Amino acid sequence: MKLAAHYNKASIIISVTVLFISGLIYYFVINRIAREQLDSNLSEEIGEVVDYVNQNQRLPKSVDFDEDLTTFAKTNLAKFDTKYFDTPYQNPREKKVEAGRAVSTLIKCKGENFIVTIVVSREDTEYLIQIIFIITLSLTTVLLTVLIITNRYILNGLWRPFYYILNQVKSFNVSDNKKMDIIEAKADEFRELGEAVSTMSSRVTSDYHGLKTFTENASHEIMTPLAVITSKLDTLIQDETLGPDQFAQITDIYSATNKLSRLNQSLLLLVKIDNNLLHETEKLNVKTIIREKIQQFNELIQNKNIELDYMLDDVDIIANRYLTDVLINNLFSNAIRHNKLHGQIKITLAGNKLLFQNSGDPSPLREATIFTRFHKGRSSDGTGLGLAIMKNICNQRNFDLKYEYLNDLHSFEITF
Amino acid sequence: MKLLIVEDEPGLRESIEKYFTEEGSICETSNTLESALQKIAIYEYDCIILDIGLPDGEGFAILDYLKLHNKQDCVLIISARNSLDDKIKGLNIGADDYITKPFHLAELKARLLAIFRRKAFGSTNVLNYKEISIDLLGRNVSIDEKNIVLTRKEYEMLLYFIANKGKVISKNAIAEHLWGDEMDMLDSFDFIYTHIKNLRKKLSDISGKDYFASVYGVGYKFV
Numbered sequence: 001m002k003l004a005a006h007y008n009k010a011s012i013i014i015s016v017t018v019l020f021i022s023g024l025i026y027y028f029v030i031n032r033i034a035r036e037q038l039d040s041n042l043s044e045e046i047g048e049v050v051d052y053v054n055q056n057q058r059l060p061k062s063v064d065f066d067e068d069l070t071t072f073a074k075t076n077l078a079k080f081d082t083k084y085f086d087t088p089y090q091n092p093r094e095k096k097v098e099a100g101r102a103v104s105t106l107i108k109c110k111g112e113n114f115i116v117t118i119v120v121s122r123e124d125t126e127y128l129i130q131i132i133f134i135i136t137l138s139l140t141t142v143l144l145t146v147l148i149i150t151n152r153y154i155l156n157g158l159w160r161p162f163y164y165i166l167n168q169v170k171s172f173n174v175s176d177n178k179k180m181d182i183i184e185a186k187a188d189e190f191r192e193l194g195e196a197v198s199t200m201s202s203r204v205t206s207d208y209h210g211l212k213t214f215t216e217n218a219s220h221e222i223m224t225p226l227a228v229i230t231s232k233l234d235t236l237i238q239d240e241t242l243g244p245d246q247f248a249q250i251t252d253i254y255s256a257t258n259k260l261s262r263l264n265q266s267l268l269l270l271v272k273i274d275n276n277l278l279h280e281t282e283k284l285n286v287k288t289i290i291r292e293k294i295q296q297f298n299e300l301i302q303n304k305n306i307e308l309d310y311m312l313d314d315v316d317i318i319a320n321r322y323l324t325d326v327l328i329n330n331l332f333s334n335a336i337r338h339n340k341l342h343g344q345i346k347i348t349l350a351g352n353k354l355l356f357q358n359s360g361d362p363s364p365l366r367e368a369t370i371f372t373r374f375h376k377g378r379s380s381d382g383t384g385l386g387l388a389i390m391k392n393i394c395n396q397r398n399f400d401l402k403y404e405y406l407n408d409l410h411s412f413e414i415t416f
Numbered sequence: 417m418k419l420l421i422v423e424d425e426p427g428l429r430e431s432i433e434k435y436f437t438e439e440g441s442i443c444e445t446s447n448t449l450e451s452a453l454q455k456i457a458i459y460e461y462d463c464i465i466l467d468i469g470l471p472d473g474e475g476f477a478i479l480d481y482l483k484l485h486n487k488q489d490c491v492l493i494i495s496a497r498n499s500l501d502d503k504i505k506g507l508n509i510g511a512d513d514y515i516t517k518p519f520h521l522a523e524l525k526a527r528l529l530a531i532f533r534r535k536a537f538g539s540t541n542v543l544n545y546k547e548i549s550i551d552l553l554g555r556n557v558s559i560d561e562k563n564i565v566l567t568r569k570e571y572e573m574l575l576y577f578i579a580n581k582g583k584v585i586s587k588n589a590i591a592e593h594l595w596g597d598e599m600d601m602l603d604s605f606d607f608i609y610t611h612i613k614n615l616r617k618k619l620s621d622i623s624g625k626d627y628f629a630s631v632y633g634v635g636y637k638f639v
Contacts, residue, residue: 223496224425227517231431234521237584237634238435247632254588254634261518299569300595303607
């Protein structure tokens with residue numbers, strides 16, 4: 001839920017509650033005031049009746065008190081407390097029953113006791129309360145509507161810079177040279193946030209470029225001495241005065257140098273994948289690539305007398321050409337290198353899955369560690385980076401790479 | 417062939433010079449961009465081996481100069497940066513090929529001769545070595561007018577050996593030339609032996625000569 005919605009919800013709940021409670025209080029207070037007003041009118045009238053009886057020593061006629069119904073009832077009670085109460089009011093003119101308020105008291109006339117009751121209509125008071133209630137209700141409605149509209153439009157407007165910054169942060173790619181725009185926000189907080197994010201992004205970008213340059217320079221520095229070693233060895237083997245012992249040692253130096261340069265190249269490739277430097281993608285047909293690779297690896301497969309079975313459907317993926325090439329190369333390399341003489345390789349490409357299965361060491365590899373860098377099998381002569389590179393390539397494109405040991409076959413499955 | 421080697425690393429420069437000079441080519445060297453620019457302004461070269469990272473600037477300046485003055489020298493870039501951008505940039509502004517450090521001298525030579533042949537003789541040319549004749553366009557190999565059927569790898573290997581005739585080529589260099597990146601996986605070099613054995617037999621069946629000399633397990637020499 002968005003912040004604005006949270007805020008809206010809270011403010012509406014609070015407003016409605018406060019308005020409801022204040023409405024109730026308002027109602028009771030007004031009701032009470034109105035009643036007190038009625039009661040004081042009634043007590044004035046009863047005073048007039050008592051005055052009249054005391055002066056004239058007779059009961060007044062009811063018409064003398066307009067609109068009010070005055071009744072006299074003879075009673076034997078010697079003592080009666082004046083009381084106020086609600087009672088129906090018989091409107092003489094409109095012939096209908098309305099809510100009314102009455103007062104009763106005891107008067108003496110010519111030695112007889114009477115209870116006099118005066119009833120007045122409460123219609124006017126009720127009407128007043130209704131009007132007040134309606135006005136309050138409409139005010140409440142208007143207030144809530146205004147509140148919701150205000151929240152929606154003004155708050156959305158206020159938050160717009162925030163979403164703008166958020167979108168920029170989301171689309172931020174450290175390898176792009178694009179700088180973040182600073183936006184004109186009315187609110188200080190957002191302006192500061194925008195500035196901070198922009199400063200941070202340019203610092204990250206410059207750090208990143210520094211690192212990239214460093215990596216490139218480091219590789220340059222390592223590759224050049226390697227080139228010197230290789231070229232010196234190439235020159236050295238031309239020397240006809242050397243004997244078999246020297247040549248045996250040179251062979252070892254060759255393979256160590258070769259391994260070192262492969263290692264360096266693999267590390268650089270990993271850095272490139274990690275930094276998403278190879279992010280150009282295109283539509284690739286996996287079947288075509290695998291067919292090409294089968295051609296390429298054909299001699300190596302034959303060299304080990306490996307039986308190759310494949311079943312390939314047309315599958316298109318969107319990926320980087322170079323990385324896909326490396327990925328499939330590594331799948332083949334692994335399947336051949338860790339295979340045994342007269343072993344087998346099965347390749348299945350169907351739906352969105354590519355499955356490489358090969359025979360080899362008859363015990364499963366440890367799934368938890370095979371994709372970590374520099375983890376090597378017992379008899380592996382590789383750099384220990386091949387599977388890590390595969391994993392990183394798959395991660396970059398959100399492909400799923402899984403290892404399983406099934407029916408004596410090591411299986412690598414990629415789900416595109 | 418007249419050659420200019422522009423490389424600031426003395427060890428590498430000397431090795432390249434030595435490897436190419438023995439063959440009869442004239443090699444000149446430069447260790448800075450400035451001296452290289454002076455040399456190409458005065459002399460004509462068939463080929464230039466150009467390192468991109470020089471102490472006083474990027475080797476691309478040489479390519480710009482050649483383009484500006486409409487010179488036809490072959491240029492082979494050597495670079496430590498295996499960066500695609502550099503490769504594309506170099507080939508776009510007139511380089512003929514690109515090779516990444518570290519490389520084998522045999523590979524450098526094979527590549528250089530390939531671009532030189534392409535430029536010097538156009539696309540129709542026949543390469544002769546002793547009695548072996550190779551039609552580079554039709555990819556046809558014959559000895560004394562008798563055709564030999566070679567596989568793609570054998571054909572590539574023959575060209576590679578002829579380019580480096582008389583030199584000992586290490587197995588590493590051969591493997592890297594034939595398999596490139598897949599090299600990564602080669603545990604043993606037995607399969608190179610198999611290929612050479614086949615090629616050797618195909619050639620000797622017709623010519624009656626053995627062109628290959630094995631050198632103490634480190635590599636082979638084509639004579």
